Amino acid sequence: MSVLQSRPALRWLVPTGAALAILGGGAAVGTFASAAEPNLPERSAAQLLVDLQTARLDGLSGTVIKRADLGLPSLPGIGGRGSAELTSLVSGTHTLRVWHAGPDQTRVALLGTLGETDVIRNGKDVWIWDSQANKAEHATLDGSGPTTRPDHLPITPQEAAEQALAAVDPSTEVSVGRSASIAGRDAYELVLEPRDATSLVGQITIAIDAAEHVPLRFQVVPEGTSKPAFEVAFTQVDFERPDPAQFVFNPPPGAVVTEATRPEGRPALPTGLERPTVVGSGWTSVLVAKVPQLAGTAGAETDGAEAELLRGLLGGLPEVSGEWGSGRLVTGKLFSALLTDDGRVFVGAVKPERLYEVAQSTR
Numbered sequence: 001m002s003v004l005q006s007r008p009a010l011r012w013l014v015p016t017g018a019a020l021a022i023l024g025g026g027a028a029v030g031t032f033a034s035a036a037e038p039n040l041p042e043r044s045a046a047q048l049l050v051d052l053q054t055a056r057l058d059g060l061s062g063t064v065i066k067r068a069d070l071g072l073p074s075l076p077g078i079g080g081r082g083s084a085e086l087t088s089l090v091s092g093t094h095t096l097r098v099w100h101a102g103p104d105q106t107r108v109a110l111l112g113t114l115g116e117t118d119v120i121r122n123g124k125d126v127w128i129w130d131s132q133a134n135k136a137e138h139a140t141l142d143g144s145g146p147t148t149r150p151d152h153l154p155i156t157p158q159e160a161a162e163q164a165l166a167a168v169d170p171s172t173e174v175s176v177g178r179s180a181s182i183a184g185r186d187a188y189e190l191v192l193e194p195r196d197a198t199s200l201v202g203q204i205t206i207a208i209d210a211a212e213h214v215p216l217r218f219q220v221v222p223e224g225t226s227k228p229a230f231e232v233a234f235t236q237v238d239f240e241r242p243d244p245a246q247f248v249f250n251p252p253p254g255a256v257v258t259e260a261t262r263p264e265g266r267p268a269l270p271t272g273l274e275r276p277t278v279v280g281s282g283w284t285s286v287l288v289a290k291v292p293q294l295a296g297t298a299g300a301e302t303d304g305a306e307a308e309l310l311r312g313l314l315g316g317l318p319e320v321s322g323e324w325g326s327g328r329l330v331t332g333k334l335f336s337a338l339l340t341d342d343g344r345v346f347v348g349a350v351k352p353e354r355l356y357e358v359a360q361s362t363r
Helices: 016-021 045-054 086-090 157-164 305-315 352-361
Strands: 060-068 092-100 105-111 116-122 125-130 135-140 172-176 180-182 185-194 201-209 215-222 230-238 256-260 277-279 286-290 319-322 325-331 336-340 344-348
Touching (some): 045 172, 045 185, 045 201, 157 230, 180 215, 185 215, 286 352, 325 352, 336 352, 344 352
Parallel strands (some): 135 256
Antiparallel strands (some): 060 092, 105 116, 125 135, 172 185, 185 201, 201 215, 277 286, 286 344, 319 325, 336 344
């Protein structure tokens, strides 16, 4: 299948959707590259784009390292080395094993210190297996749309690259970087840089296998630095089709199994919430959502345990205000989030000034 089968024409876009999914990764440039650069035939950026678009991936297995360093505050149950919980992928360093034999046969194993969590798709059957807790969730896909994992985070360089390679427009400068050796394989490097100064992204680099044309490493470097705040890369990779047995899961004796219906389309939103919208395009697009539960939580007039929890979380964030209103601001290396007192949320891979602009225009 084509690595970019859902994108018949490559267009560049690294806006909110990719930025939110990219909440993970971080390591020094060259972590998975050898010191000596391979001597590869010259290829232009346009040729590398064609390589990505026409690559065929019939099978793959390997080991992936994923690192996160976004400067996020410590939250219970999130992040940290050695955790096998899917939510931990938003920060810290993690090792995963991956197997791919087509869109309906995939397996990802998040390896932890005391166990692992596997997400397995075999046809319409999806299993999520927690070895430490000895419990599994099984779902049967209903065929209504594309499949997504419950973590919604890119697991392999291919997934991360597909989220970034969404739209080409004049806002992006595309060039060829240095060649590298990744997981023992020669690779070209494609470099994407936003031209808009309000973006927090300095550059994105994609290391592309010289023979198979498949991404081997994906990095996001914040503006003004040389150290990625996102990196997902193979440390070992094999392009042979995995054994079908890798996608067959039978719960072990004593395991607690729950059944669930996991539709392949977009999940239903909780009562009272509206589906988020995107304002703008490209690198400086902003995700806008209305969250009624946030309205009034900054003050003591809101009652209830949920409001108390929200007040505690929001109370430690910097207060900001302007013509758009007032609220709290969360900033990281690759994102900014504005939570207004009237229950609106604005998130993007942009500087806070861009969020204030959107908040004012959408009042």
